Amino acid sequence: MHHIELSKSALHDLRRIDHKNRRQLVGLIEEDLAADPQPANLDVKQLTGRQPWLRLRRGGYRILYRPLTREELRALKAQEHVGFLVERIIDRGDLERAVATLPVKAHRRT
Numbered sequence: 001m002h003h004i005e006l007s008k009s010a011l012h013d014l015r016r017i018d019h020k021n022r023r024q025l026v027g028l029i030e031e032d033l034a035a036d037p038q039p040a041n042l043d044v045k046q047l048t049g050r051q052p053w054l055r056l057r058r059g060g061y062r063i064l065y066r067p068l069t070r071e072e073l074r075a076l077k078a079q080e081h082v083g084f085l086v087e088r089i090i091d092r093g094d095l096e097r098a099v100a101t102l103p104v105k106a107h108r109r110t
Contacts, residue, residue, distance in 0.1 A: 006086045025063070052066045087102060
């Protein structure tokens with residue numbers, strides 16, 4: 001299993017989604033994104049010009065996330081060697097606006 005962290009923004013986004021869709025999205029994150037290996041049918045793409053950010057598509061929703069560095073995993077005291085930070089969970093219509101708000105810090109995988 002992979003370690004999954006949700007940002008405050010992602011938690012806020014989840015609270016705004018209706019119960020049925022929220023349950024499906026949480027299942028997607030906990031079961032498919034956290035799986036090792038991940039299912040081959042996940043619709044994941046890199047965000048152009050916004051590395052290391054990735055976009056996971058499910059229905060009308062988009063999950064914006066990035067891999068956690070080894071230092072971040074150590075700081076979180078995670079038992080897993082691989083993890084992801086879920087930054088936003090948004091409706092597809094809000095994708096461009098949400099991408100523009102993603103942190104643009106230097107990110108190195110070590």
